[in-house]
Amino acid sequence: MTSTGSAARWYVAAVALLVASIMLGASIGAAGPAAWRVPLALLDHLPLISIDAGISEIDWNIIWKIRMPRVVLGMLVGGMLSIGGASYQGVFRNPLVDPYLLGAAAGAGLGAIIVLTIARDTTSNWTVDPVPVAAFCGAMLTVFVTYLVGSGYRGSGQSGTTLVLAGVAVTAFVTAVQTYILQRNADVVREVFAWILGRLSSASWSDVRLCLPYIAVSVIILFAMRRHLDLLRVGDEEANALGMSVGRTRLIVVAAATLGTAAAVGVSGLIGFVGLVVPHVVRLAVGSSYRNLIPLSFLVGASFLILADIPGRTLQGGAETPIGVVTAFLGAPFFIYLLRTRAAQVAQ
């Protein structure tokens, strides 16, 4: 019973962190109103509340049209990558995997590269930017291929291992194709890199609208499957003997996590380490039960990405640091620390 009590405290802390992150994310930026006025202005715009924050129409536009989409997108993407990472870790019973494991990142990259190179001229005057759509489709398609390849073998059962290996092979292949295309189109390398490193800087409400439905569906399904993930912790065989169809569970979780991840990658590029590191941080706090891990990973991941987006805004003056660089910069050392201290648990 003590464990549920302490879990409740972590939920409160995670929600508080998210609210604080949103406020901070909305308050800090190169131009715009004094930071302390922003929370007041946001409160003022809530229904039934009226406060004189003392900011101008222009300032409000900076908050609402430039910063808020960025904050909301960071929240959705960060939450999605974390919950996707936690789900992948559960379904493959491997704490060292992230949502890009089965080729989502490589596929998204290929989709984006194809648009940026081959189809750039023909699509430049489209009303809908085709890059996120192509990245989304590339990610979904690649994971689908991985699944076909990896669940083809019957010999060793439907174990996750064959899927992971298929993911490695498919990723290598898709990356080779990427490299080939890039080599013949060296002029767009810079643009492709900017995309690959991930960014929230150009976020608009239309980006939010673009990814929200997929992320919402994904999050709802993964939330509903969190007990299945707990049962999977005792192994495929015993989960099966306890009455769970392991193959179907794995398929549902992978499909849902991939859907949301592909949507997140489509609008923000390849933001690394969030899906890997955030679930681990949550594990350190509340333990490995997916019942808490899934919802808390979303809250913490959302906060983390909003916060990670802040230093990039001002770090290099004019040119922003890509958020993928910031998350890798923070995430990689932490990951090494985890590897060194928790190698024993990781191995089992």
Place this chain on the structure above:
Amino acid sequence: MSGLTFDTVDVSYDDRAAVVGFSNEVASGEWVGLIGPNGAGKSSLLRAVAGLTDSDGVISVDGRPLAAMSIRERARHVAYVAQNPITPEDMSAFDYVLLGRWPYVGRFGAESSRDRKAVDEVFERLRLIDFRERRLGELSGGERQRIVLARALAQETSVLLLDEPTSALDIGHQQQALELVTELRCHQQLTVVAAMHDLTLAGIYSDRLVMLDDGIVVADGSAAEVLTAERLGDVYHVCVTVDIDPDDGAVVVVPRRGFPVDGS
């Protein structure tokens, strides 16, 4: 017809047969000990009942073929304890045993208070209350074994399959675990099929022994009938003497030095 029945059950992996034409009737509440050398097909047979491997022939519980049940329904009839169950280190004993309620909870729904009560009862019956909130990684091998057994009991099935349930336990805990199963079996008409390597223990605790060799039944009957020095020499290629306790008729298998008289 009640209990567990096998009608010419075959289990094979690719082209290799692991169990061939196994037919048997295990009465409701009976304990059958499955013995035989390594690779004889004991685990394969148990796994076939648990639905973990494909098999030909018909296996039925209380007259209903398992093949006709969904896997959730099967899990309400048959509980299976693997030889080396995975016990996540930081899962609490209560949460682990609660997993045994999986075949009863709704598809996505939480466990009901009835499920929690069933789990509490199991903890009480097995005298494990003190371990309720302990993490599995902090338990000794014997304690963990009892928690695993508790999970199988929380499933509230009529058939319990044990694959070498005591191989990791010391002699005291072996006895404890087997006594526990015996007690529960009498208490709730549990049908038990247990694969065991310790022939003396198998003989003492089972009502009946079935000996497999190379996937085929070579003996079926009481301990005294099945465990003869000659047969053990044939099947296990081992040199033993078999003593019968004059007081209670327990069959004691004692290993001896030397090479067996080759049966072939």
